[in-house]
Amino acid sequence: MKYDVRQLPLLSNEEIAHGIFDMRLAYRQDDLPVACGQFAHVYVPSKTLRRPISVCDASDGELRLVYQVKGAGTQIMSQMQPGSMVDVLGPLGHGFQIEKGRRYCLIGGGIGVPPMLLTAKQCEDPLIITGFRSKSLVILQEDFKALGETLLCTDDGSAGQKGFVTDLLRERIGEIDEVCACGPTPMLKAVAAVCREYGKPCQVSLEERMGCGVGACLVCAVKVRKNGEEIMQHVCKNGPVFQAEEVVF
Numbered sequence: 001m002k003y004d005v006r007q008l009p010l011l012s013n014e015e016i017a018h019g020i021f022d023m024r025l026a027y028r029q030d031d032l033p034v035a036c037g038q039f040a041h042v043y044v045p046s047k048t049l050r051r052p053i054s055v056c057d058a059s060d061g062e063l064r065l066v067y068q069v070k071g072a073g074t075q076i077m078s079q080m081q082p083g084s085m086v087d088v089l090g091p092l093g094h095g096f097q098i099e100k101g102r103r104y105c106l107i108g109g110g111i112g113v114p115p116m117l118l119t120a121k122q123c124e125d126p127l128i129i130t131g132f133r134s135k136s137l138v139i140l141q142e143d144f145k146a147l148g149e150t151l152l153c154t155d156d157g158s159a160g161q162k163g164f165v166t167d168l169l170r171e172r173i174g175e176i177d178e179v180c181a182c183g184p185t186p187m188l189k190a191v192a193a194v195c196r197e198y199g200k201p202c203q204v205s206l207e208e209r210m211g212c213g214v215g216a217c218l219v220c221a222v223k224v225r226k227n228g229e230e231i232m233q234h235v236c237k238n239g240p241v242f243q244a245e246e247v248v249f
């Protein structure tokens with residue numbers, strides 16, 4: 001997989017929901033193509049380790065990263081100003097495998113929602129299900145609605161249907177061929193269980209703490225099952241997207 005370190009001009013960095021920022025960087029997709037589900041490893045001044053952020057979109061000369069302020073690194077990112085340069089290593093990892101002629105259900109939970117936007121752009125007529133804790137954290141609904149039928153749920157019912165993404169998935173699973181999901185591990189585990197119950201293939205994007213991002217430091221190891229054997233693989237290099245049936249949750 002081809003990747004590079006680039007200094008990308010920061011075009012904008014706006015708060016789009018409580019503590020969630022939409023960073024847009026000038027970027028030429030022809031130079032270094034990005035596949036859906038891949039991530040960028042962002043250098044944060046004064047921090048030794050880069051921060052992994054999924055590519056939300058890569059089109060019209062922009063690389064879009066949507067991130068939530070969690071700790072010191074993402075706090076510094078949120079203060080970066082348009083006109084400055086951002087040091088990005090990427091695109092990294094293996095993303096979602098999208099095949100023509102299949103109907104996908106794309107599921108995003110919380111800050112796992114952004115990578116489903118570029119994924120939706122690769123799909124024909126996707127069904128998109130997004131779930132958030134509450135209304136103040138809801139993002140990207142208009143972007144998704146332009147690409148396919150978009151369903152929204154929140155844990156507390158403050159926006160969309162009250163409940164979980166798995167409730168909506170169960171209602172609509174008969175219409176789709178395959179599921180792609182990104183979000184918190186308990187959500188991925190629940191989505192994988194529903195897909196197993198209905199015999200639908202499912203790809204999940206895993207999140208692990210990372211060091212190098214390129215398979216050299218072993219920080220991001222996860223257990224997967226291949227040919228009946230449990231082995232360790234790297235989320236950064238072998239993933240972040242895995243077949244759900246292979247993941248030992």
Ligand SMILES: Cc1cc2nc3c(=O)[nH]c(=O)nc-3n(C[C@H](O)[C@H](O)[C@H](O)COP(=O)(O)OP(=O)(O)OC[C@H]3O[C@@H](n4cnc5c(N)ncnc54)[C@H](O)[C@@H]3O)c2cc1C
Nearest residue numbers: 049051052053054067068070071072073074207208209210
């Ligand atoms: C493949 C991948 C894609 C991701 N995509 C997104 C995204 O699109 N939007 C978004 O908001 N967040 C995303 N994350 C999570 C994001 O990387 C962390 O929230 C961020 O690194 C936290 O950094 P911090 O300095 O603010 O927090 P701190 O807790 O201060 O970070 C300390 C260290 O732990 C690491 N770390 C902390 N939490 C995580 C985490 N959940 N995953 C990986 N490393 C972590 C940091 O990189 C840093 O090295 C993704 C993580 C992975 C692995």
Ligand code: FES
Nearest residue numbers: 211213217218236
């Ligand atoms: S982050 Fe170093 S091996 Fe994955």
